[in-house]
Amino acid sequence: METIWTVGDELYSVILEKKEGKFRITAREQEYSIEARLVTPHWMSLMVNNRLYNAYIAEGSGRKFISINGEHYTLSLPDEEAALNRGVTGAHGEGRLLIRAPMPGSVLKISVAEKDTVTEGDCLAIVEAMKMETGLHAAVSGVVKRVCVKEGQQVDAGELLIELEEMASGKKED
């Protein structure tokens, strides 16, 4: 049985077989023989290469959260990840022109108006949550096509704040 997991920006294939009470796993191009069991619904004990590991697991919002020795992994199936990320601010391609709220919060400041010209790195807006301000900067130089929110407005994570249009002359390759 193969599963493709998304961890951050990376995809990982995991092939899982069960054999004589053990799991045979192929991941990152290596094969592992693993013994595992759920101690409680949130706690899995694993034995890999004679070594015991405690993995703590929870599921929510279509993702699996796993903690092992203080490291925290968020795993999702690629389809679900795409659905979850739909519309959330992206560093690549089209997303670079859409300035979205990185978290729920309130819009403290909008530094630009429609039709303003902006340079890569310019601060376009400031969003606040948990009493911390986060500046949103232009990933490309361009022109402000649309400002979708007002100062003081409450926004959700991923909500579109500002739309840019790349300047025809200044188009860069990624």
Add this chain to the structure above:
Amino acid sequence: METIWTVGDELYSVILEKKEGKFRITAREQEYSIEARLVTPHWMSLMVNNRLYNAYIAEGSGRKFISINGEHYTLSLPDEEAALNRGVTGAHGEGRLLIRAPMPGSVLKISVAEKDTVTEGDCLAIVEAMKMETGLHAAVSGVVKRVCVKEGQQVDAGELLIELEEMASGKKED
């Protein structure tokens, strides 16, 4: 809605009504207005007379286990309690003649043989679990009718070890 709960040897009637988001409870002949909610499946927050209480709850083997401020309550519905107790050593009536294992363990010693005469308080057998010995004593004077186990034998909780017969002449009132 009335529920009868068994706690130890006692029975308690609880009448529960829900009214405007609060619970009205009649227990021990008093009425209480209670706000309550489950914080998690095992943790209930209660407000009784302006005062907050944390009740931790788990269910198992047909019982509810509840811990409040370090006190530990085991509650069951009387029918279930009767079923659970069927055959477990009782201090009253018939049970006094049936010497049962109070916990799972092994029979260390049987101090009597069939037809022996025993006096109230005599040690009849010793059962061991968790490296602690527990002596089982005659609750009444009588004659050993039957010895059902052997020394060294593993027994379950409630298993019949020895049966007594009250002496006709020495019969006492409870």
Add this chain to the structure above:
Amino acid sequence: MFKKILIANRGEIAVRIIRACREMNIRTVAVCSEADRSALHVLMADEAVCVGGPAPLDSYLNMERILEAAGISGAEAIHPGYGFLAENHRFAARCGKQGLVFIGPGPDAMKLVGDKVASRKTLSRIDVPVIPGMKAAGASLKEFEESAKEIGYPVMVKASAGGGGKGMRVARHPAELRLSVEAGMREAKAAFGDESVYLEKCIERPRHIEFQVLADHHGNAVHVFERECSIQRRHQKIIEESPSPFMDEELRRRMGDAAVAVVRETGYTNAGTVEFLVDENRKFYFLEVNARIQVEHPVTEMVTGTDLVKWQIRIASGERLTLKQKDLRQRGHALECRIYAEDPANGFLPCLGKIHFMKNPEGPGVRVDSGIYSGYEVTRYYDPILAKLIVWGEQRSTACSRMVQALSDYVILGIQTTIPYLMDVLTHPDFLSGKTYTDFIQKNMPDWTAKKDFLVEALAAASIQDVLASKTPAGPVKRAGVSPWQTLGAWRLGGR
């Protein structure tokens, strides 16, 4: 002693205060906002009152409602914790008028030390070195510009009312000044309800070392030694320790004396902290007095064997401070890590959402001051601090090892936290060797990314869980037929 105390705060510090009260047989009244009805401090209190909407100004900064709640509940005293109203002298004064004991310094001393500009003036009477800076909060951009020029760049923008890094910004060049002042004012307003800011000379590559003080109403005052809090990100302390790895007995004595002198000169009572910057030549500068219990107070408690929150309550109730300077001693070493709901791999963006499962670290010398639980939902309204992890060890090195183990045992699932980041700070050679300057993070932790040492195990666990979960009931696994585990013995002993 008081019979009932209202706690005008939330989160881990409210829980900490409730614990102290319970041990002193004092009933507690929690206040909460509408967003905090399920917060741990509410669940742990004896009574709770909802005082307003989620925005701090409507609830935790809402003096009227909090005083009303104290009146209704019959509390005799109010503990303000840190942040919110803790350093608001008007609130302290209003408590007094309503016949409530404010657990902290008196309003006059608080006003004096809280106004960083006025307090520097007062302290010029005693021999405590201060950092060159403005004599009053700035009123106009022009004034800021002139002062900055006089002080000399780089300058630091600081909130008059505040602490904890809120409202603090550096301006390295005249061009940066306007934005830094504006940002500082906005943050100050949001955090303290007061937008006043002022400028100060920015000491470069300093250590942040502070002294805990205690003073009663009978003229007794002691310091309870130092804490070093140099590990800061954006002027926000993230790791604190005691003793300072930089300190020597001579410097400790001089700084401790200075701290007690500040307390005496300002007429300060209750617990407080005198903050200093120390440069590489062991020259120290008075920074400010934090007129409240501090986030990092537990490291002092663990090293000195004192209970600062209980002392706050005792002093406020009029008891004498029985601790004597000559009897106080530091033993071993304590560290504190602040656990924030922030994503360190993503610019420390605040992380909101439900904590699906969590497990605190345990064991000898480990203390967790926490405001969360499994099932708790982190909201957007308040500081992202979830909990503090404090450890004690015989030496600094043993405390560091213990902290790394405790962090690796800390499980918080559902939101990103700073735990993996803190582990990397704790194992950094500069941290281990005590090279702790306030630029540590900037210098040593640029572009941090999470280690993935257990990625294979995580992938395996995720995949196997689906298989095992389909076989097992929702409850804990119990007496399953033949679990893979059951081959462990044979497998190891047989050497197969």
Add this chain to the structure above:
Amino acid sequence: MFKKILIANRGEIAVRIIRACREMNIRTVAVCSEADRSALHVLMADEAVCVGGPAPLDSYLNMERILEAAGISGAEAIHPGYGFLAENHRFAARCGKQGLVFIGPGPDAMKLVGDKVASRKTLSRIDVPVIPGMKAAGASLKEFEESAKEIGYPVMVKASAGGGGKGMRVARHPAELRLSVEAGMREAKAAFGDESVYLEKCIERPRHIEFQVLADHHGNAVHVFERECSIQRRHQKIIEESPSPFMDEELRRRMGDAAVAVVRETGYTNAGTVEFLVDENRKFYFLEVNARIQVEHPVTEMVTGTDLVKWQIRIASGERLTLKQKDLRQRGHALECRIYAEDPANGFLPCLGKIHFMKNPEGPGVRVDSGIYSGYEVTRYYDPILAKLIVWGEQRSTACSRMVQALSDYVILGIQTTIPYLMDVLTHPDFLSGKTYTDFIQKNMPDWTAKKDFLVEALAAASIQDVLASKTPAGPVKRAGVSPWQTLGAWRLGGR
């Protein structure tokens, strides 16, 4: 330092040792019986080996299998914990033969102090007072009867190999002697695999006070002050504390000197405990040496700021003891409560079964050394100790308050435990005033029954749960429509 250690024990002490090893960067190998595959010590170790069946003789007392496991796993040292093989000098010797370091005293010193009769002979050379008693383990009932007559009733039956109350019985009259000796022999056999018992004069109304000692292989030895362990039920300690409320500086000095003298005279190394009885006239009698880490070691750790388990490992690896007697100090007060799976309302019958849910107490000064978790199943094969709750406070009174709060926060659901009983001991006036004699339990806690102060709340919770549970999904309640809770604010503030 060792790279890998095998821990030949189970439960909370195995977990405690694993924690110490992890902080010292030493890999751990757990051993377990077939009944313990899900035990916490197995789950927490780096590696685990199942060494045999549930009966201790087949697994935790099975030298062959344990040594085999050490060989296979490549461990360099074995930590025996307490109980099982900890005081078995043959096991210590066999470790040495196999090239493994036994973390404890050498076999000769262990044999000497472990044989209570021989050790008394040795100690007669130094000026340590001993309790009158038999010179050797008894061989026949006649011998016991004659000795008892000579010593004078009441006499105490004690296991030659043991400690921890196992095998201990009092005989107050000649008629009781036979049964007491037989019971003692059976328990000794079951607990230590050795049925030898001997008789000793029974000191009435004594306090049990013991001194922790540490000695290295370079001639350095210190005592780390006393613990009082007078609160005992059936000769089993249930609450321990340090310092002893009875102790004064003069007695402490004399007993501490005696403890170090015992260590030096017997050539003892590593951590150990010299036990004394102290009568009401402050006369003390040497009882025995416990040649191992003790259950109650945490109270010493908390009061003195030492890590005894780490010192055991360091000393075993050949390091020098750097602690100096003149630098060691007691600070504040620590208490330990043993949490047993026993039903105190029902003759302390052992309680077996599944722990459906549990929650450890937390907060400043609270430590839990535990071998259980939510979902753990308590089996019938081993000691009923589940965990130890240890608290530290500035004074004895603050430690007592903290312990009561911590006990009341301790949630273990599914089996009966001694928690409610311990709370009643902790709040008893005689305990609070330090009237702690070994007959405390017998005198003050006859016919204990559980308080039912929260019966109404418990009945309400049980009834309401059925209502709420039928409405809510299996997971934690989340964003339910209008929960009763949501009226809290209005309800309080409106005064309705």
